[in-house]
Amino acid sequence: MSCSCGVSVEGKTAGCNNNGGCSTGGCNKLNVFDWLSNMDVPVQEKFDIVEVRFKNGRKEFHRNSNSLDLTTGEAVVVDVQGGHHVGHVSLQGELVRLQMKKRNVVNDKEIRQIYRKATAKDLEKFDQVRKRESPALYRTRNIILEQKLAMKLTDIEFQADNTKATFYYSADERVDFRELIKLLAGEFKIRVEMRQISLRQEASRLGGIGSCGRELCCSTWLTDFKSVSTSAARYQNLSLNPSKLSGQCGRLKCCLNYELETYMDALEDIPEVKFLKTKNGDARLQKTDIFRKTMWFSFNDENVWHPISTSRVKEIIEMNKEGNAPETLTLDELEIVLADTSVNKDLERMDEKFKRKDSKSRKKRQNNKNRNRNRNQKQNPGQQPQAKGKPNKPQNQNKQGESSVNPKKKKNNKRRFRNKKTDNE
Numbered sequence: 001m002s003c004s005c006g007v008s009v010e011g012k013t014a015g016c017n018n019n020g021g022c023s024t025g026g027c028n029k030l031n032v033f034d035w036l037s038n039m040d041v042p043v044q045e046k047f048d049i050v051e052v053r054f055k056n057g058r059k060e061f062h063r064n065s066n067s068l069d070l071t072t073g074e075a076v077v078v079d080v081q082g083g084h085h086v087g088h089v090s091l092q093g094e095l096v097r098l099q100m101k102k103r104n105v106v107n108d109k110e111i112r113q114i115y116r117k118a119t120a121k122d123l124e125k126f127d128q129v130r131k132r133e134s135p136a137l138y139r140t141r142n143i144i145l146e147q148k149l150a151m152k153l154t155d156i157e158f159q160a161d162n163t164k165a166t167f168y169y170s171a172d173e174r175v176d177f178r179e180l181i182k183l184l185a186g187e188f189k190i191r192v193e194m195r196q197i198s199l200r201q202e203a204s205r206l207g208g209i210g211s212c213g214r215e216l217c218c219s220t221w222l223t224d225f226k227s228v229s230t231s232a233a234r235y236q237n238l239s240l241n242p243s244k245l246s247g248q249c250g251r252l253k254c255c256l257n258y259e260l261e262t263y264m265d266a267l268e269d270i271p272e273v274k275f276l277k278t279k280n281g282d283a284r285l286q287k288t289d290i291f292r293k294t295m296w297f298s299f300n301d302e303n304v305w306h307p308i309s310t311s312r313v314k315e316i317i318e319m320n321k322e323g324n325a326p327e328t329l330t331l332d333e334l335e336i337v338l339a340d341t342s343v344n345k346d347l348e349r350m351d352e353k354f355k356r357k358d359s360k361s362r363k364k365r366q367n368n369k370n371r372n373r374n375r376n377q378k379q380n381p382g383q384q385p386q387a388k389g390k391p392n393k394p395q396n397q398n399k400q401g402e403s404s405v406n407p408k409k410k411k412n413n414k415r416r417f418r419n420k421k422t423d424n425e
Helices: 094-102 120-130 133-147 178-188 199-206 230-235 260-269 310-321 345-379 407-424
Strands: 049-053 059-063 075-080 083-092 114-117 152-158 164-170 191-196 275-278 281-289 294-299 306-309
Touching: 049 075, 049 094, 059 075, 059 083, 059 094, 075 120, 083 094, 083 120, 133 152, 133 178, 152 199, 164 199, 178 191, 230 260, 275 310, 294 310, 306 310
Parallel strands: 164 191
Antiparallel strands: 049 059, 049 083, 075 083, 075 114, 152 164, 275 281, 281 294, 294 306
């Protein structure tokens, strides 16, 4: 599909002044893809009405009564009210029938015809006429300021025969521009038509780049403007910030309606509630994740949000309707565990610890004694073990009760005693 803006006299792409892509063949302003172009349709049954595109995406339907062999993007001279105009073929064939049905256009005698294909002379004259648009736009704005009219002039479109100009403007209230028409007709020597457009249509005619980084939907493919309300933003949990929700036209963005039906289907399983009653207090709804089906609640004296599933929220709502309240947001009943209230619990724990240590030390001493006794028995096998609590009797004891001690040791003891005595003297 060639560029719908057509080709100038020099053989270059004419361009649609939409800040971009016609020079590279990428202009797509309000283009329609002809998916029936590769199908063989009988010539006698071919639909004779053609969709013709004019400046800034304006489209009209014209009848190809002369059976011209037209191609998409080709310039044609068509019949308009009070003269003729030059446009470009944007669509033909059976898709035109569908477009007419979509726009509620009746196929009757009121549809004007296509005169001929545009020649090089027609295109040259049309280019000269279009050069008048920018100076006329600035001059008309000055006249509007002098007249102190509450209106905003957006664009001017001159007819190809240079006999008529259409002035597109936007205004919040009704404007009396009868005096303005007289001044413009005397200034430019043409017939003047004033056409009021909405702010959305104004943005579609001017074009631009949206906050998503792409061309505006209204200037590329969107032709039917539906009303957008703030409820669409509420259903999608968007912040009600006018600077973020408004488009270049100053109205709410049309893309808010794109996913609204999906959100409405997901909201059917989410209960509408603001507070939940629990024994700890009232929990207030703070946030809802629609697709994860999770709701966050917080208590008045807390800054923590508690995530709860929607099924649990429904259970609490039913309990509140019956006059009951759960212990917490997650538990219906709280399991009570009796705590140990003994005062001297730490002291008792220390006593048990030392008792274990004493028993270990006793066992260790007893084991050492048994080990020593066994060692002595191995060294003196004839000696009997000593009974507990009785002193050991000396083995070598005389009949007089004296123990058999070596006499030399006695003498030595006496000598030691004498020596000590002499030393003391």
